[in-house]
Amino acid sequence: MRPLGGSGKPPAMSDESDVEKKLREERHQKGVKLAELGVNPYGTGLRPEHLTAEIHARHEHDTPEALEAAKPGPYSIAGRVVSVRDFGKAGFIMVQDRAGALQVHVKKDVLGDQAFAPYKLLDLGDFVFVRGTAFRSKTGELTLAATEYRPLTKTLRPLPGKFSAEVKLSPEQAERVKAAVAAVNAATSAVEDAAARHQVSEETIAAQQALLKDDPVAAKALPHAVAKAWAEKQALHDTEERYRRRYVDLLSNPGVKETFIKRTKLVQFIRSFLDARGYLEVETPMMHPLVSGAAARPFKTHHNAYDVPLFMRIAPELYLKRLVVGGFDRVYEINRNFRNEGVSTRHNPEFTMLEFYEAYATYHDLMDLTEEMISAAAVHVTGSVKVKYGDHLIDFSKGWPRIPMRQAIAERVKELTEKDFGDVERLRAIALRKAESPADKAAIATMNVGELTALLFEQYVEHELINPTFITEFPVENSPLARRSDANPAVTDRFELFCMGREIANAFSELNDPVDQEQRFRSQVDAKARGQQETMDYDADYIRALEHGMPPTAGEGIGIDRLCMLFTDAQSIRDVILFPLLRPQTSK
RNA sequence: GGGAGCGUAGCUCAAUUGGCAGAGCAAUGGACUCUUAAUCCAUAGGUUGAAGGUUCGAUUCCUUCCGCUCUCACCA
Numbered sequence: 001m002r003p004l005g006g007s008g009k010p011p012a013m014s015d016e017s018d019v020e021k022k023l024r025e026e027r028h029q030k031g032v033k034l035a036e037l038g039v040n041p042y043g044t045g046l047r048p049e050h051l052t053a054e055i056h057a058r059h060e061h062d063t064p065e066a067l068e069a070a071k072p073g074p075y076s077i078a079g080r081v082v083s084v085r086d087f088g089k090a091g092f093i094m095v096q097d098r099a100g101a102l103q104v105h106v107k108k109d110v111l112g113d114q115a116f117a118p119y120k121l122l123d124l125g126d127f128v129f130v131r132g133t134a135f136r137s138k139t140g141e142l143t144l145a146a147t148e149y150r151p152l153t154k155t156l157r158p159l160p161g162k163f164s165a166e167v168k169l170s171p172e173q174a175e176r177v178k179a180a181v182a183a184v185n186a187a188t189s190a191v192e193d194a195a196a197r198h199q200v201s202e203e204t205i206a207a208q209q210a211l212l213k214d215d216p217v218a219a220k221a222l223p224h225a226v227a228k229a230w231a232e233k234q235a236l237h238d239t240e241e242r243y244r245r246r247y248v249d250l251l252s253n254p255g256v257k258e259t260f261i262k263r264t265k266l267v268q269f270i271r272s273f274l275d276a277r278g279y280l281e282v283e284t285p286m287m288h289p290l291v292s293g294a295a296a297r298p299f300k301t302h303h304n305a306y307d308v309p310l311f312m313r314i315a316p317e318l319y320l321k322r323l324v325v326g327g328f329d330r331v332y333e334i335n336r337n338f339r340n341e342g343v344s345t346r347h348n349p350e351f352t353m354l355e356f357y358e359a360y361a362t363y364h365d366l367m368d369l370t371e372e373m374i375s376a377a378a379v380h381v382t383g384s385v386k387v388k389y390g391d392h393l394i395d396f397s398k399g400w401p402r403i404p405m406r407q408a409i410a411e412r413v414k415e416l417t418e419k420d421f422g423d424v425e426r427l428r429a430i431a432l433r434k435a436e437s438p439a440d441k442a443a444i445a446t447m448n449v450g451e452l453t454a455l456l457f458e459q460y461v462e463h464e465l466i467n468p469t470f471i472t473e474f475p476v477e478n479s480p481l482a483r484r485s486d487a488n489p490a491v492t493d494r495f496e497l498f499c500m501g502r503e504i505a506n507a508f509s510e511l512n513d514p515v516d517q518e519q520r521f522r523s524q525v526d527a528k529a530r531g532q533q534e535t536m537d538y539d540a541d542y543i544r545a546l547e548h549g550m551p552p553t554a555g556e557g558i559g560i561d562r563l564c565m566l567f568t569d570a571q572s573i574r575d576v577i578l579f580p581l582l583r584p585q586t587s588k
Numbered sequence: 589g590g591g592a593g594c595g596u597a598g599c600u601c602a603a604u605u606g607g608c609a610g611a612g613c614a615a616u617g618g619a620c621u622c623u624u625a626a627u628c629c630a631u632a633g634g635u636u637g638a639a640g641g642u643u644c645g646a647u648u649c650c651u652u653c654c655g656c657u658c659u660c661a662c663c664a
Contacts, residue, residue: 090621160599
């Protein structure tokens with residue numbers, strides 16, 4: 001047997017306490033003892049043939065007697081041990097795999113001394129392989145009677161808190177069980193003494209079970225639910241630790257796994273939705289020689305062999321439109337953008353964006369498409385077209401309002417009519433009312449009509465848009481890549497989608513006039529020369545591409561992280577990003 | 589970058605006006621072959637984020653620093 005670790009000691013960590021060292025050393029020693037028993041604590045080559053969920057599904061309705069007669073199996077499972085209830089010469093352990101968890105009954109007289117000895121060296125969190133037949137324990141729980149028990153991986157660090165198996169319930173059952181759990185917790189939390197508390201807890205659980213006796217499933221689920229409530233209370237709550245050690249967060253807080261499964265389902269849904277409509281998924285450069293496609297400050301990097309500076313992309317837009325020029329007239333990309341700006345509950349420096357372009361479509365067509373896609377995504381991901389977010393219930397049912405920006409402002413600022421949007425000073429005066437800092441006032445003093453209109457929208461309208469709403473007719477000044485409206489050259493054929501007071505999507509009929517585009521690039525370059533940092537560079541090759549002709553095209557960008565927040569009731573973008581950017585830890 | 593708040597055992601949390609740092613879970617030793625927060629007996633576990641200051645005495649008050657959370661600004 002290969003000795004454990006190079007030096008025979010667990011790896012040293014500079015920032016850990018003596019307690020942590022001791023816990024790890026104790027576990028390490030159990031691994032050493034396993035090796036002495038002839039079991040490699042980091043062995044390999046044992047593949048389970050079944051998932052815990054499969055075994056549950058297969059025997060869900062089987063009675064204890066039927067299982068006793070049939071002795072179905074043998075089944076083999078592998079997973080992490082998330083609870084242990086030991087009785088000396090026997091024990092119950094809960095083994096969790098990717099699909100769920102199953103209880104295992106380990107008995108010395110069945111396994112024999114040699115196979116039972118490794119079980120006595122088990123720690124919570126270790127991985128094991130078990131083979132056995134299914135039966136129901138006296139409490140009715142489906143359990144694997146182990147005929148083979150093999151340790152797979154020794155864990156050196158304890159997991160935080162407690163763990164509990166998931167029990168599947170209908171929403172109605174879940175509500176009833178939840179109320180019963182609250183009653184149990186209320187009754188037991190008042191008791192100080194541990195033994196007495198257990199007594200009170202058992203009595204209260206029994207009493208609550210009696211109340212649920214018309215619903216055997218709910219009654220049976222109650223003890224599990226009490227355990228789960230307890231486990232959740234004990235789980236890792238420290239926000240920083242949760243983000244820094246997401247692997248622990250995922251194990252410890254059950255809802256976290258659900259959130260990220262929903263995120264994956266959302267992205268898969270969007271791909272299949274667009275694929276089904278003839279869109280081609282492509283990948284365009286993440287490292288750009290120029291800053292383009294959005295108004296934002298970039299990250300800078302450098303390529304050694306060419307000795308050239310590069311920017312991490314702030315948007316893929318101009319590359320995707322080059323592809324439309326090249327004949328890919330329905331394309332999309334789901335990938336990361338990088339913007340060198342502050343972090344907040346709604347901003348991570350790298351974030352995931354869907355961008356898609358469809359030739360011969362207009363921004364009106366994209367409103368139809370967006371409505372179709374997001375309302376269907378809501379149902380696919382959350383199971384309902386009405387989605388709970390915080391205290392709100394957002395209704396994604398199709399038929400979202402489409403309101404021109406000026407109208408939306410005029411509806412809320414009574415003294416403004418739509419005609420007043422030509423009057424710079426009038427707009428300025430109204431914008432100044434909401435300006436607080438001297439810096440804001442100074443900025444407002446130099447704004448033009450379009451900029452003031454956009455500002456008034458942010459001040460008076462944006463935060464009020466709870467249910468999905470399209471805002472159209474954006475001013476041309478802050479839409480450097482959008483096509484001018486034929487009816488009014490001051491505005492563009494553009495919309496943004498708002499939901500919960502936040503921008504979710506941004507789309508427009510693309511500017512495909514190379515002459516107009518060149519002028520707008522020049523005004524961006526001028527703005528940069530005046531000191532404005534969030535501007536685009538002049539992209540001569542993009543102009544050249546437009547000169548080859550881009551068909552009339554509409555394009556859209558959707559912030560996947562923010563959409564995901566809405567579908568998972570997440571209050572922070574960090575709750576939908578597996579590894580959000582945090583300041584590197586210098587000392588613990 | 590500005591403002592507010594937080595940081596106590598591996599985890600979740602206490603600690604009265606500034607007066608002996610505590611509990612549950614996890615851990616360790618022991619008992620127990622149908623448990624569901626298993627139970628019972630025993631044991632151990634702390635530089636109270638870091639440094640400094642005030643004080644007879646600091647988890648508590650003050651200063652600085654580190655980190656996080658919220659919020660404002662920039663932005664999607």
